[in-house]
Amino acid sequence: MTSEMASTGGADRSTRSGVALQxxxxxxxWGLTRALDGLSLDIAAGELVAFLGPSGCGKTTALRIIAGLDDADSGQVLLEGEDISRLRASRRGMGMVHQAYSLFPNMTARDNVAFGLRMRKVGKVERRRRANDLLELVGLGAQAGRYPSEMSGGQQQRVALARALAIEPRVLLLDEPLSALDAKVRGELRDEIRRIQVEVGTTxxxxxxxxxxxxALAxxxxxxxxxxxxxxxxxxEIYxxxxxxxxxxxxxxxNRLPGVARAGMVNVLDSQVPLLAGSxxxxxxxxxxxxxxxxxxxxxxxxxxxxxxxFRGAICLLRIKLAAGNVVLVQMPSAESxxxxxxxxxxASMRPVQVLAVAASHRDDERSPAGGPLPESPEEAQWPDPLSAAAESS
Amino acid sequence: MRWIVLAVVGAYLLVPLLAMLEFSTRGVGSTRTLEAWKAIGTFPELLSGIAVSLELAVLTVAGMLCLLVPTMVWVHLRLPGVRRTMEFLCLLPLTIPAIVLVVGLSPVFKLLSYFFGDTALVLAFVFVVLVLPYAYRSIDAGLRAVDIETLSEAALGLGASWWGVLFRIVIPSIRGALLSAAVLSIALVMGEYTIASLLNYNTLQVVLYQVGLRNAAVSVAVSLAALIFGFVLLFVVSSAGSRRRGAAREESTLAPLEGGLQL
Structure with a gap:
């Protein structure tokens, strides 16, 4: 996948005002550390692509290179086919929302949103109108006169989003904008980002x-x-x-389970299931x-x-111990349990789904990661949350 | 307990000032007189000393800000590895005795006098060095208090130039720290005696000492006046920042009304 160009796909919306990015x-x-190792990707106009990975995988580095805040050792960033790799950040027309709160503390919400327009010498009346419109878009029209210190974290990130959108960016870059927020606000703002992105159509x-x-977003x-x-x-498809x-x-x-593969099929848990490509x-x-x-x-x-x-309401989580000693995590509808x-x-048997198989290694002797250690008693069992497991593990 | 502490600290600060007031208004016997205060105007060198010290304060603050702010911002953003070295260099004047500074700077001052004439204002060059430790500490605290890197990147991404980042974002964000640096610098310049005296320049403190040899009451009156003037000046400088922010807030609150009228 490193040298192979990941092709465009996914988004299929009618509202497309963004540009294609390559x-x-x-x-x-940095020294011996390779932050990016041959990253190639095509992003279609108006598409929302999420870079997902553990800390240190290079996703923020990639974003900073696209924004012009860092330079790649080699490679190109193409915007509508034009190489912008050597263009200064201030000339790229990218809107960025940072992980840390980045509102200018000496300016009100309205002045923050209007800042990029001011740099582009947009008239005072026009930039005030556009700033007000965008603050309305993110639901903060009434807080336009407030300073960042007078706003909550969620409100600050909304203003940051409005500020990034104000310059009508060619590409909108969001660098973990929700990570500093509590769970409730994070969920709300996540949905709002998606709504606004669909409405505006920015890549x-x-x-x-x-x-x-x-x-949820991408x-x-x-x-x-x-x-x-x-x-x-x-x-x-990723899942x-x-x-x-x-x-x-x-x-x-x-779960990591032992199996025997042959002719595109694998025998696992006494069941025959088809293998995914790449197995x-x-x-x-x-x-x-x-x-x-x-x-x-x-x-x-x-x-x-x-x-x-x-018991988790609609679903039920089970830990079962196989005859061979493996502990396996199972999720099933509560009605079936x-x-x-x-x-x-x-x-225990397999449902008719395609699975990925990798060559057996020393890890096969370990317990299944999802299964976890077998509890001494049901009360001592530590249950993973299926939805947030990856976030926690990273 | 709090009131006791406040009373002790208040007494510690006020008793010397009250003693100065008492001494400068002491008349014959147990009478009170303002003769010493009225006599201030009869010492023209006192007035010129005050003017020189004020001019030196302005030049020193301007020099310090021009030298230190862009350098520190640049080091914070682009050369964080140099931060330790810069801190060491800026704190160095604290460890050098004034007499060593004077001896070392004598040849430099001959050169400065050649270019700028025989004016006490050349002292501003050495005063900029003297205030570096205090100004550095203050500005450094200000830069650390705000995420200057993220703010500057956000501004650059929105189309600002480096100078735009400096003047529109960084300086307003650390205005409090800059005011503190300015206040400390002014206080230091207004109170500096050793170097000015050794280099034979008549600043306020040098003139005060000379007048004190001839008329102690006038000297104490001027010292007290200078202290009160200094307090007022520092109060004005430090309250300027909060007033500006208040004005900005008011303007911003009025903005929707203006927008509405224009529509």
């Missing part, structure tokens, strides 16, 4: 280490690791059809299985016992 073989190193890159944010998610792109695809071991394990929860195709393999891809039914001659149960009891013998 990253070509971007490299950036947008959203950097995050939180998969929930990436999935047309396509670019999963990064060690300065390289692991996979670029729509959120559903359901991971192309690499890293993507499968970074996104969502994954190891023969011999002993480790199969990466989502908790919801496993089916559990009561059976007196089963292959597992129920070690722990956690009514007959299951602690210590009951059950039959």
């Amino acid at each position: 990253l070509v073989e971007l490299h950036r190193s 947008t890159i959203f950097v995050t280490h939180d998969q929930e944010e990436a999935f 047309d396509r998610v670019a999963v990064m690791n060690l300065g390289r792109l692991e996979q670029v695809a729509p959120p559903t 359901q059809r991971p192309q690499t071991e890293f993507v499968a394990e970074f996104v969502g929860l994954t 190891a195709q023969s011999g002993d393999v480790t199969v990466l299985v989502r908790p919801e891809s496993i089916q559990v039914t009561p059976s007196s001659d089963g292959n597992a016992t129920v070690a722990a149960i956690s 009514a007959e299951l009891a602690l210590g009951a013998t059950v039959r």
Whole structure:
């Protein structure tokens, strides 16, 4: 994936006022540390792409290079086919919202929003009108006269978003803009960013280490690791059809189960399921299985016992212990779990889904990461949150 | 407990001032007189000393700000590795005795006198060096208090030039720190005696000493007046910042009304 150009896809909206962006073989190193190692990506006009990855994977470096705040050692940034790699940040016309609160403390919300227009010598009346319009757009029309110190973190980030949009940016760059906010505000602002981006149609890159944010916002998610792109695809495909071991394990929860692959199929949990492209195709393999891809039914001659149960409303999480000793996490509809009891013998099998298999390694001897340690008692069980697991792990 | 502390500190600060007032208004016997205060105008060298010290304060503050602010901002943003070295250099004047400075600077002052004439204002060059430790500390605290890197990047991204970043974003954001640096510099310049005396320049403190040899009451009256003047000046300077912000807020609050009328 490193040298291969990730192709455009995903977004298919009618409101398109953005421009196409191309990253070509971007490299950036600090000493021996490679922050970017041949990053290539095409982003379509009006598309929202989320750069998702753990800390230090190079996603913010990529964003800063696009913004002109850092220079790549080699490679190009093309905007509508024009190379802007050597253009100063102030000339690129990129709107950026930073992770840290970045409002100018000596200016009111309105003056902050109007700042970029002032730099472009837009008349006072016009810039005030546009600043007011944008503050209305982000729901802060009544707070236009307030200073940043008089606003909450969520309000400040909304103003920062309005400020970035005020200059009608060619590309909107969002560098983990929600990470400093509490969960409730984060959710609200996330939805608002999506609404505004759809309304304005600006090409947008959203950097995050939180998969929930990436999935909720993006047309396509670019999963990064060690300065390289692991996979670029729509959120559903990233989750359901991971192309690499890293993507499968970074996104969502994954059980590692032993299996035997042959002719595009793999035998795992006494079931035959098809393999995803990129899987190891023969011999002993480790199969990466989502908790919801496993089916559990009561059976007196089963292959597992129920070690722990956690009721979560519509769904139920189970930890089952296989005969071989592996502890596996299972997610199933609560309605299907009514007959299951602690210590009951059950039959675990695969639902008919495609799975990714990798060559068996020393990690096969470890417990399944999603399964976790077997609890001494049900009360001691530590249950992962399927939605925020990746965010926590990063 | 708080009132006791305040009373002790207040007494510590006010008793010397009250003693100065008492001494400068002491008449024959137990009478009070303002003769010493009225006599201030009869010492023309006193007035010129005050003027020179004020001019030196202005020049020193201007020189310090022009030298230190862009350099420190640049070091903070672009050369963070040099920060330690810069701090060391700026704090160095604290460790050098005045007499060593004077001896070392004598040849420099001969050169300065050649270019600028025999004026006490050349002292501003050495005073800029003298105020560096205090000004550096103050400005450094201001720069650390705001995320100057993120703010400057945000401004650059919005189309500002480097000078635009400096004058529109950084300086207004650290205005309090700059005022503190200016206040400290003014206080130091107005009170400096050793270097001016050793280099034979008649600043306020030097003239005060000379007048004190001839008329102690006038000397104390001028000292007290200078102190009160200094307090007032520092109060005006430090309150300027908060007034400007208040004015900006008021203007911003009125803006929607203006916008509405224009529409």
